[in-house]
Amino acid sequence: MQPMQQQNRQTHQETLLRRTVYGPDTTPKGFDALASAWNKLVRRSRYNTIFLTYEWQTTWWHHLGTGELWIVAFHSSRDDQLVGIAPLYRTHHASGRHAGKAVLTLVGCIEVSDYLDLIIARGWEEAVYTDLLAWLQSGDAPQWDVLDLCNLPEDSLTYRTFAAQSEAAGFATTVQQEDVAPQFPLPLHYETYLQEQVEKKQRHEIRRKQRRAEREAEVGFYLVGQEHNLEAEVDDFVVLQRASREDKADFMTPQMRRFFGAVARTMLDAGYLRLSFLTLNGQKAATLFAFEYDRKFLLYNSGYDPDAYSHLSPGWVNLSYSIQYAIAAGCRLFDFMQGDEEYKYRFGSQDYKVMRTIVSRAEVSPAEER
Numbered sequence: 001m002q003p004m005q006q007q008n009r010q011t012h013q014e015t016l017l018r019r020t021v022y023g024p025d026t027t028p029k030g031f032d033a034l035a036s037a038w039n040k041l042v043r044r045s046r047y048n049t050i051f052l053t054y055e056w057q058t059t060w061w062h063h064l065g066t067g068e069l070w071i072v073a074f075h076s077s078r079d080d081q082l083v084g085i086a087p088l089y090r091t092h093h094a095s096g097r098h099a100g101k102a103v104l105t106l107v108g109c110i111e112v113s114d115y116l117d118l119i120i121a122r123g124w125e126e127a128v129y130t131d132l133l134a135w136l137q138s139g140d141a142p143q144w145d146v147l148d149l150c151n152l153p154e155d156s157l158t159y160r161t162f163a164a165q166s167e168a169a170g171f172a173t174t175v176q177q178e179d180v181a182p183q184f185p186l187p188l189h190y191e192t193y194l195q196e197q198v199e200k201k202q203r204h205e206i207r208r209k210q211r212r213a214e215r216e217a218e219v220g221f222y223l224v225g226q227e228h229n230l231e232a233e234v235d236d237f238v239v240l241q242r243a244s245r246e247d248k249a250d251f252m253t254p255q256m257r258r259f260f261g262a263v264a265r266t267m268l269d270a271g272y273l274r275l276s277f278l279t280l281n282g283q284k285a286a287t288l289f290a291f292e293y294d295r296k297f298l299l300y301n302s303g304y305d306p307d308a309y310s311h312l313s314p315g316w317v318n319l320s321y322s323i324q325y326a327i328a329a330g331c332r333l334f335d336f337m338q339g340d341e342e343y344k345y346r347f348g349s350q351d352y353k354v355m356r357t358i359v360s361r362a363e364v365s366p367a368e369e370r
Helices: 030-044 054-064 125-136 158-168 190-197 200-216 230-244 246-251 254-270 314-328 342-346
Strands: 004-010 015-022 068-076 082-092 102-106 146-153 171-180 183-185 219-223 273-280 283-293 296-304 333-335 353-363
Touching: 015 030, 015 125, 030 054, 030 068, 030 082, 054 254, 068 125, 082 125, 125 158, 146 158, 146 171, 158 171, 158 353, 190 200, 190 314, 200 314, 219 314, 230 246, 230 254, 230 273, 230 283, 230 296, 254 273, 254 283, 273 314, 283 314, 296 314
Parallel strands: 102 146, 296 333
Antiparallel strands: 004 015, 015 068, 068 082, 082 102, 146 353, 171 353, 183 333, 219 273, 273 283, 283 296
């Protein structure tokens, strides 16, 4: 089946949008058809994040995706430039908040992709939102009951403009804060960061822990590169990740281990992976699984050995070295991403909101409107 193409005039914007729908039975598939233009659009969007890149989206879908893939592309008919992508998939939920309903969800939802959104060129948001709603209300869309857009970054217009348009169109629309992502800006120098962005007591602790480790052990720090055996390095990361906390061990299922391995390979080849290890006397004691993307250092996961050198605080030391690396590399933001763990704030983080928008086909009742 060929992808479906339609044109819809956007009266508020003097242009035409050409919509192409890549459903589960179309050839080529949406990812394949849009591969060459995908990342260019991500970079032109309001929130350029690694989790919307072609590399992340395809890896997530291959290893964790379920149901039917529905990718909707929006081109400007004036110059045929790609201006929007709605990467969605449809599942039928047997339990949970959407039990018994057909749900359209962003590719990447929900737990392992910290920031997601509709991918839209800056300035085209309103037009794409309008046309997406037109498609959702048409007979060309699959049967759906709920559109669940998770992990929307604070800068997104989706939980504001799109939510308002959905409500105006008669859909029951809910907007809620899903989580926070602690983060802090990076200055040009590490000492400036410590002096100006970290409280005095915590600044002393960071320095004290690093000096003690360097005094009492032979300290090494390195980033995994193409010269390393990536599979072995990821294995070592997983060992430390599982050892650090029981809930982390539960999280790292065989399926998730395969996903991490695939992400590591894909992102290393793309130049984004920053998998680091702290060694003490030649033994791996702590690790960070992170990314460097768009001058942002994104801390994705971590681990340490609680039984070896715990008195030297290897997790803290590895984190301080990683911050130093990020500053030296020219990053402008250090992002701990989702989760409000207390230690993140000791390093000077401020909360960044992560939002969620849920649109239901059920019309809002008069009582609810009042």
